[in-house]
Amino acid sequence: MAKKNYISLQGKFYLSEIVNGIAGAMRQLGNVPEFELEISADVIEHKESMTGKRTTDFTMINATSVNFSGQLEEVNPENLQYILSGMTHAVPTKTEADVSLGTVVAGEEIKLDGYNLKTVSFKDSTSGTPKTITDDQYTLDAKFGTVIFNDVANLTMPILASYTTGAVTNTTLASDFEKEYELFFKGINTANGEHVAVTLWRTKKSPETTFPLIHEELGQYEISGQALSDVTKEADPALGLYGHVVTIPVAV
Incomplete structure (x- = not known):
């Protein structure tokens, strides 16, 4: 019987701030109970006009996009700044x-x-x-x-x-929309023991978010954003313009 390749992922997420095109040190985001990628495409369709049925006889991908969404639970100063698209200031x-x-x-x-x-x-x-x-x-x-x-x-x-x-720490609201981060995921497929790594070369978080101020249980904070292409990776198709998913087999 053929092996069943099911997938059930758990893992750790990291952000590396990009400054002058270079990703810096990785910062772990803490527990992330939900995270997903969405791949979209703008498709041009051509309709033939010979049969009288106007069937689609050709399609062309005009543009692609990769978006992400997830939830953060740990609200340290760096995560708070990221969630709120804000800037953190030390007030003496x-x-x-x-x-x-x-x-x-x-x-x-x-x-x-x-x-x-x-x-x-x-x-x-x-x-x-x-x-x-x-x-x-x-x-x-x-x-x-x-x-x-x-x-x-x-x-x-x-x-x-x-x-x-x-002295306190002050984080502003909706005041910094331009920061870019490389996103890295260290994952384990609990269905088969293999490990999975995901890299998005450039990401920019959307300023749209919900920040609950009253909780009955532990707070969860929604984030979303877009992966931007890195044209410097074009020469190596294995890298991918947006990023890639790496399957790491169980060591033998």
């Missing part, structure tokens, strides 16, 4: 003094300019000797940098805030 600590909060209303929550706040103090704008606002007059969320003033009676507006912020 800073000290603010006497920042005006304007006219404050008791019970309203106000956002200060920073996170992980330390040495926080508030005072009013009384001429000569401003009144220091005591701890029992406000509720501070130092982690997120917000404050609710519980009692503003007899205070002269505006309220002034002084504080020191903590």
Whole structure:
């Protein structure tokens, strides 16, 4: 009986940022529960006009495309930047003094300019000797940098805030669409023990994505994009313009 060549793949995905045409070090994406390639073609069809049946007697591939889609589960800073098509910035600590909060209303929550706040103090704008606002007059969320003033009676507006912020990492939304990556897959066919490698020479992620902010279970983040051709590979047909799939047999 002929051997059954079934396939059931598991494996690891890597991205290598391409700079000046050169792919750099590989970065593993973490657990990827779904990933697929889609090959499409623009086909020109010719209809004959001799039989009266207008049959298709010739086709020509006018253009091809290779697209990818998948899901990421690990959201480290690099993956977050990739998912959001953003740019990551390290925001250093800073000290603010006497920042005006304007006219404050008791019970309203106000956002200060920073996170992980330390040495926080508030005072009013009384001429000569401003009144220091005591701890029992406000509720501070130092982690997120917000404050609710519980009692503003007899205070002269505006309220002034002084504080020191903590260092954080800031990832922007939809601000970097031009980065290209080489994609590499180290896979194992669990149906027969063979290994499979997939390389896409040049990929560019689509900015379109969904980023859930509330989860009942672990978050999964959809990604999609396009493989671009690498015309420098044209001289060797085994390389493929978009990339290739390598079947690695079980070692004997």
